[in-house]
Amino acid sequence: MKAALVLACCLLARAAGAVEPVAPPAIYPPDTWQGRADAVMRVQDRLDAHIETLTIPAGGSASFKSLTIAVQGCLQHPPGLPSDNAARLTVTDRHAAASGYDGWMFTAEPFVGVFQSPVYGVHLVSCAGAEVAPAAPPLPPPVAPPAMPPAALGPLPPTND
Template identity: 50%
Template sequence: MMKLWSDRVLLCGTAGMILLAGISGARAATGVAPPAMYPAATWQGQSQAVVRVLDRLDAHLELLTIPVGGSATYHGLSVGVEACVSRPQTLAADAGALLHLKDSSDPQRPPFDGWMLAQEPSVATYGSPLYDVRVVSCAGAPTAPQAGPLPVVKAPVLASAEVPVEEGGDAPASQPGSASGGPVPLAPDSHNPIPLAPPSGAAPSLAPAMPAQPSGQPLSPPEADPGLE
């Protein structure tokens, strides 16, 4: 029991020291630089594109790794890749490929030439009743366009640490006891005593005040009023 109590005291003392350190450190706050990230419009070129082809007849999935500038064939579908770009590591993962698709088994259908995005497949689709084509990712060595070096981020310069006055809070009073919200004295001033008022509802006293008697002499009772006998 004593060991458990000592452990609790040690834990509370350590937490108090950490809290005091945090409070004291807040007075000497310094600016912290945000993490360096690429701009949102930055893309990195790569030498290969990974494309997934779905055959709707037998639900077969075929994963094709096609070099940029080359093409691959799945049954009657020809898939050509002109470019493949992906997001850098500091941004949300996404990839896009510039594809050329043509189905030789369906000569009436026009070929597809355009960009397909991995995270937004509904932006551009190949309208074939037989094949569904999706971009999975980019692979291979980095090529143009290059992402370049990360931008240099500087730490912000903070002003002197001062405690702000909250809106609607009590403003500090210039003089005690003033109408601006200063402190009210708890004891009356000895030079200007405050007269005590009789309690509410009490009847005023009708008896005359007793004259002061010299010190050392007994008080004599008041004479009886002859009209009351």
């Protein structure tokens, strides 16, 4: 049944003259990022299991107990690409022996950039807010390949019915 339907479609396309190709969808290159105004961070105090979600504007900072989290920028993939967010952060802890963090954190790869602390966990949840620089470029209009004449299609495939 399925093969007969495919054969009927091929015969109708040949009878109509040329096969009209469909334009592929326009998509962004995989390394395209869109800036966002805010970084949404999840911070956990492992001693008392307190979790707080902080929305920090790019260029600003926020505090959680003895931590200070400064966000230099937040980026996300535009629609049409796999979901991912990246934030450039500086995390400092006021405790004397605590280490800090200065680098990028990603939502799709949470173990690439890790703030290492026995007391606190800091994770990027997402980027939010208004779109800011860098802006994703406009997508190019889709272009369909040229139509093929029926003779270029070759003979019809045999059916197995």
